Amino acid sequence: MSEIKGYHVAVVGATGAVGQKMLETLEKKKFPIGKLTLLSSKRSAGTNIKFNNETYTVEEATPDSFEGVEIALFSAGGSVSKELAPEAVKRGAVVVDNTSAFRMHEDVPLVVPEVNEVDIEAHKGIIANPNCSTIQMVAALKPIKTLYGLNRVIVSTYQAVSGAGNQATEELAEQSQAFLNGEELQPELLPVKGEKKHYPIAFNALPQIDVFQDNGYTFEEMKMINETKKILHDNVLPVAATCVRLPFFTSHAESVYIEVYEQGVTASDIQKAISEAPGMVLEDDPTNQVYPTPLHAAGKPDVFVGRVRKDLDQPNGFHLWVVSDNLLKGAAWNSVQIAESLIKNNWL
């Protein structure tokens, strides 16, 4: 047996919701790590984290933290990525960035490995991990597009609070308990940290994820629209999105309407395309009440699809219900998959 190389890996944002899942995923997938550097903001530096039964102390991320690092997984917010990802690249690391900082940059591949793995090869040091709600949708759309073409996509999302970080998760738990106790709710974070107004998320629905753009769409909605076109290499594909934050902890769900290009496609054709695609699980048996739910998808790396049915008026229209763990396939799992692909294909 040849010796397996261990890489020097850095995780930036190691104490965050996605960072924690990245470490769990690296462990679970037995990622070939020679040296592990855990980085964070100044505020979280000093935290001790267990990884493979060893204790690591999280250090404050600075440009020099990346000396010798070969693969850097970033998930500490857009401003940290903007500042430090180029520094990491300058020092020879390849960055897999989970923030929106570089996703739409022309020379940055935006990758869901099951969809457009080959795009990784052209990287110039940074590969972007798409938005969580985008990843699970394009994973479902890709096999359909390949077989039958795609004319149109309209999605309404049902998104978990963990997409807004650990503090949002705590806010949901605390508010839910307060509501059940009959106490007044004190929203402080959601819908968007740092925004002027905050609304209760417990037993509520907030049709705002990320800040509003001038065109009346939220940034989350524009991410889904623009990223989907980039990942599917289809700049003219009509994509519309309405993104809604809901009171559950984990997994995003999506009600997706599509129109395919080919005529005569059946719901069974769509189900077959999904069930045969890598990373996809079809859970679709109405007679036995089988369909994906966020609670059931939580903790699993797959993308689950159910409720596949033909539109009753549009002959080439179909409806799907797509569910996946937003912290795994939507973030950590996809990032680690990109890192694995870099190694497997000698694209580092």
Next chain:
Amino acid sequence: MSEIKGYHVAVVGATGAVGQKMLETLEKKKFPIGKLTLLSSKRSAGTNIKFNNETYTVEEATPDSFEGVEIALFSAGGSVSKELAPEAVKRGAVVVDNTSAFRMHEDVPLVVPEVNEVDIEAHKGIIANPNCSTIQMVAALKPIKTLYGLNRVIVSTYQAVSGAGNQATEELAEQSQAFLNGEELQPELLPVKGEKKHYPIAFNALPQIDVFQDNGYTFEEMKMINETKKILHDNVLPVAATCVRLPFFTSHAESVYIEVYEQGVTASDIQKAISEAPGMVLEDDPTNQVYPTPLHAAGKPDVFVGRVRKDLDQPNGFHLWVVSDNLLKGAAWNSVQIAESLIKNNWL
């Protein structure tokens, strides 16, 4: 001043979630009641209920309960309506039925007063109150259709548990507490009482409301599709629906995509149409994070609309976010409005 007539009103299902709201609404609107008869299943008979500071004892509903009744508001499930509504009519009552029992019958008007009040006149004893999720959507669609025509509707719903009755409300509260305590969840009712399988609703999303039909759509989805066409008098209007039960107590929200017939319509035109329509409230100011939410709409009789924006690809496509209290405008308030119209227009 002339003497105002007091009518003999019966409320069937007086102890249920909608029945309770009907009594509150009758009180609030000072409905001209001469005599009030409260009816229920055998199980709930004997319950005492306060109305206008008098205590009433709920009686078991039988055919003879309707002797002398002039207006009967039914909300005790489809089978009760099927059995007893014709008996009430036989005895001279006009029935406003909140169940799905007669909604699609050709000779039963299906009415949202702001939309098609005139349909009431042709009643033959029974007027049907539409499904909760249908009412708020058609209320929003009607002013748009009148001004600009309507080519297409695609809706994804975000529905509160109270639409499944008081037991579902209790199930959400109990499960939520159990979840927060780290206890195992014991689903016994949702998604559908009496179905083979039950799933947790706490911190989850269930893409099933009511039972599945042979075409893969749920009955709730087919109700939205068929009732919308009937209420809007447009049998060829393409309507598609995906209905999802969510962990909040009150108010349904809907992500609605529409295409209008006229060219050159703007989002401002749609906003103006909504804001000028009776019973509608426009809450739409993204710059100041103003949009409707279920928690804020709860307890109010109006239908709230926000997030109005033009589709980025389809010139005549628009997206709306429609929220209303499912027990008020979605049920009790609309039923009492129909009863008021019967009196006001001498259509009893």
